[in-house]
Amino acid sequence: xxxxxxxxxxxxxxxxxxxxxxxxxxxxxxxxxxxxxxxxxxxxxxxxxxxxxxxxxxxxxxxxxxxxxxxxxxxxxxxxxxxxxxxxxxxxxxxxxxxxxxxxxxxxxxxxxxxxxxxxxxxxxxxxxxxxxxxxx
Amino acid sequence: xxxxxxxxxxxxxxxxxxxxxxxxxxxxxxxxxxxxxxxxxxxxxxxxxxxxxxxxxxxxxxxxxxxxxxxxxxxxxxxxxxxxxxxxxxxxxxxxxxxxxxxxxxxxxxxxxxxxxxxxxxxxxxxxxxxxxxxxxxxxxxxxxxxxxxxxxxxxxxxxxxxxxxxxxxxxxxxxxxxxxxxxxxxxxxxxxxxxxxxxxxxxxxxxxxxxxxxxxxxxxxxxxxxxxxxxxxxxxxxxxxxxxxxxxxxxxxxxxxxxxxxxxxxxxxxxxxxxxxxxxxxxxxxxxxxxxxxxxxxxxxxxxxxxxxxxxxxxx
Numbered sequence: 001x002x003x004x005x006x007x008x009x010x011x012x013x014x015x016x017x018x019x020x021x022x023x024x025x026x027x028x029x030x031x032x033x034x035x036x037x038x039x040x041x042x043x044x045x046x047x048x049x050x051x052x053x054x055x056x057x058x059x060x061x062x063x064x065x066x067x068x069x070x071x072x073x074x075x076x077x078x079x080x081x082x083x084x085x086x087x088x089x090x091x092x093x094x095x096x097x098x099x100x101x102x103x104x105x106x107x108x109x110x111x112x113x114x115x116x117x118x119x120x121x122x123x124x125x126x127x128x129x130x131x132x133x134x135x136x137x
Numbered sequence: 138x139x140x141x142x143x144x145x146x147x148x149x150x151x152x153x154x155x156x157x158x159x160x161x162x163x164x165x166x167x168x169x170x171x172x173x174x175x176x177x178x179x180x181x182x183x184x185x186x187x188x189x190x191x192x193x194x195x196x197x198x199x200x201x202x203x204x205x206x207x208x209x210x211x212x213x214x215x216x217x218x219x220x221x222x223x224x225x226x227x228x229x230x231x232x233x234x235x236x237x238x239x240x241x242x243x244x245x246x247x248x249x250x251x252x253x254x255x256x257x258x259x260x261x262x263x264x265x266x267x268x269x270x271x272x273x274x275x276x277x278x279x280x281x282x283x284x285x286x287x288x289x290x291x292x293x294x295x296x297x298x299x300x301x302x303x304x305x306x307x308x309x310x311x312x313x314x315x316x317x318x319x320x321x322x323x324x325x326x327x328x329x330x331x332x333x334x335x336x337x338x339x340x341x342x343x344x345x346x347x348x349x350x351x352x353x354x355x356x357x358x359x360x361x362x363x364x365x366x367x368x369x370x371x372x373x374x375x376x377x378x379x380x381x382x383x384x385x386x387x388x389x390x391x392x393x394x395x396x397x398x399x400x401x402x403x404x405x406x407x408x409x410x411x412x413x414x415x416x417x418x419x420x421x422x423x424x425x426x427x428x429x430x431x432x433x434x435x436x437x438x439x440x441x442x443x444x445x446x447x448x449x450x451x452x453x454x
Contacts (some may be wrong), residue, residue, distance in 0.1 A: 002390045006317060013247055017240035020383075024233045035405040039177075049176045051401055053214070060218035060269055060398045072399045086401035087394065090226060096233055097383060104247070115312060116251065123255040123384065126262070130391040135262050137269070137398060 012107050016100045023096040031089025038082025046081040072133045091131075098127050143321075176402075179213065184406040187227075191414020196425045197434035200382065201411040202228030202354030204434065207284045207441035210277070211448060215403055217273050217280075221352030222393035223404040225265075228354025229386035230408045231415060232379045243318040244376030249331065250384070252312060256338050257345025257355070257385035264349025265389040269396060277449030280351050287357050288435050294361050298394035299327065302368035308334035317373065318373055331367045340366060341381070349389035354382055 037043040047055065048065045055063055064071060075084040076091075101120050108117040129135065190204045206224040210217050239245035268276055305315065315330040331337075340362045359378035362368040369377065393399050410441040447453035 005313075009246075009248065009316065010243075013243075013245075015238045016247060017237040020233065020240070021237040024236070026231075031405060032409065035401060038181075038401065049402070052176050052400075053179065055217045056219060056400060056403065057143040059216050059273060060396060063216070063219075069397050072395050075394075083401050086405055087399070090390070090394060090399060090401070090404065093226070093230060093233060093386045094394065097387045102415050113313075116248070118254055119251050123251065123258060126255065126258045127384075127388055127391065130262055130395075133395040135266060135267075135392055135395075136387075 008111070010106075012104045015103050015107070019100045019103045020096060023092065023099050027092035027096060029089075030092055031086065034082070034085040034089055038086055041082075043080065043082035043085050045083045046078060047083060072136060095127075095131065098124060098131075113136055171443075177313050179215075179294075180228055180402055180406045183209065183213065183403065184410040187407045187410030188414040191411040192418040192421065193430055193434055193437075194411070195242075195418030195440050196421060196430040198355035199434060200228050200354040201231050201415065202352065203284075203287060203357050204437065205407060205411065205437065205440075205446050206282065206353045209407070210280070211441055211444040215400075217276055218269060218398050219400045219403050221268060221276075221394060222390075223407045224352035224354070225349075225386050225390045225393060226399060226404045227407050227411050228348070228356075228382055229390055230412065232354075232383035232386065234319075234412060235379045236383055239376040241377055243316065244372055245380045246314075246316045246373060246377050247380065248312065249314050249316070249373075250377050250380040252314075253337065254381040254384035255339040257341045257348070257381060258388040260342045260345035261349030261385045261389040262392055264346040264351075265392040266349075268350040268352070269398060274449045274451065276351070277445055280353075281442045281444075281446030283347065283351060283353070284438055284445060287353075288438040288442060290357065290361065291431070291435050291438070295365070296361075296371055297364060298371050299329075300364060300368040300370070302330050304332065305330040306332045306334050316335040316373065318370070320372075326328060327370060329368075329370050329373060331369055333366055333368070337362060337367045345385045348382075348385060349392070352389075352393075356382060 034043070036043060039049075046069055055066055058066060063069075070078065075087045078084045079088065101124055105117060105120050108120060187205065187210070190208065194201045194204055202224045205227050206220055209215065209223070210220040240247070255291070309315070309331045312334070314334070315328070317326050317328045319325075320327050320374065341359075344355045344358045344362065347353070347358070356378050358382055360371075360374050363374035363377060364371050390399070396447060415442070444453065
């Protein structure tokens with residue numbers, strides 16, 4: 001491995017690491033703060049907290065039927081509810097990889113590395129499709 | 138003396154894992170009788186158990202997800218759908234948190250991770266779809282058998298610090314998968330290359346599927362696949378496994394989130410407890426005997442797999 005190759009590899013790893021570091025911190029802070037507000041009752045839950053022990057033993061389908069909670073991105077429109085506000089942190093953490101990959105793609109484009117550009121594009125497509133609910137029931 | 142200490146430690150941990158949820162069950166039952174369900178008891182117990190799981194996961198060299206799903210799925214009152222959703226989040230969060238330092242010190246390699254993670258991301262969605270579609274007892278029995286297999290793999294699998302790769306295969310050459318890392322022990326820069334890339338891609342297709350299906354993460358399979366099959370040095374395999382896990386778990390997590398299968402009241406205490414425990418576990422690496430912890434984790438996995446199987450067959454609900 002030449003020094004030039006090593007330097008390029010290091011640069012793309014560092015760019016990925018930097019975005020990963022900050023996006024993960026943002027996700028964790030959002031997760032913990034929103035959950036604390038939910039637990040403290042500052043943000044009431046869509047499903048009342050004292051009802052959950054009767055419901056969390058149900059299957060996913062039965063839980064949705066019993067509670068009428070919105071699926072897909074419905075949670076995003078109900079951010080005033082503590083349980084959905086907590087999902088924002090989960091969504092940020094789940095989206096970290098998308099942001100990181102987007103950051104390294106221009107370097108692959110400049111280097112005309114079509115193979116890795118295609119792999120990155122495919123991974124982004126898969127993650128975005130999953131996030132958009134393309135595969136959802 | 139060491140055998141005695143081992144048995145005593147194992148007994149203590151087993152007692153803890155059994156006693157905390159059992160005490161919580163008693164409390165919850167009492168509260169239920171009084172028509173005032175103590176909703177906060179289980180999240181607090183979950184946090185405490187995940188804290189201890191986090192402590193032992195690091196020295197044992199396994200991800201938190203592989204311990205979390207069978208134990209919480211077996212001993213807590215939550216449906217397995219929500220446990221698997223939380224398990225994926227636990228696995229993903231741990232991998233995300235470790236990622237930056239692994240990338241900076243060269244212990245994780247993006248060129249190696251990207252193709253494998255892309256394959257695993259696609260199949261993990263398939264696993265997640267199947268997991269939420271199958272009856273709970275079928276998933277429970279399959280999970281029990283998989284955990285039994287993982288425990289067997291942990292007992293049998295050998296590791297190779299620096300596997301010998303005589304010649305890289307054409308796929309890895311085309312993809313430019315090779316690297317160099319600084320070995321702090323020898324003080325040398327160690328170049329590495331890989332072989333059997335097509336077989337590795339097929340294996341990661343299966344690993345991703347299982348990770349999405351059971352929500353157990355896939356560190357238990359990633360490291361042997363990278364190290365023993367593809368010839369990646371052990372430290373780079375462990376670091377790159379984390380990167381693959383962070384990407385592959387993301388796609389399945391989105392699926393669970395879209396379908397309302399992640400309950401914050403289960404997921405958040407688990408993630409926070411596991412993360413704090415893992416930090417302490419990392420510090421204890423120098424004082425704990427890793428081999429003893431590893432044997433303890435194998436024993437816990439065997440116990441949890443039997444419990445999961447019995448629950449799946451309806452023998453011990």
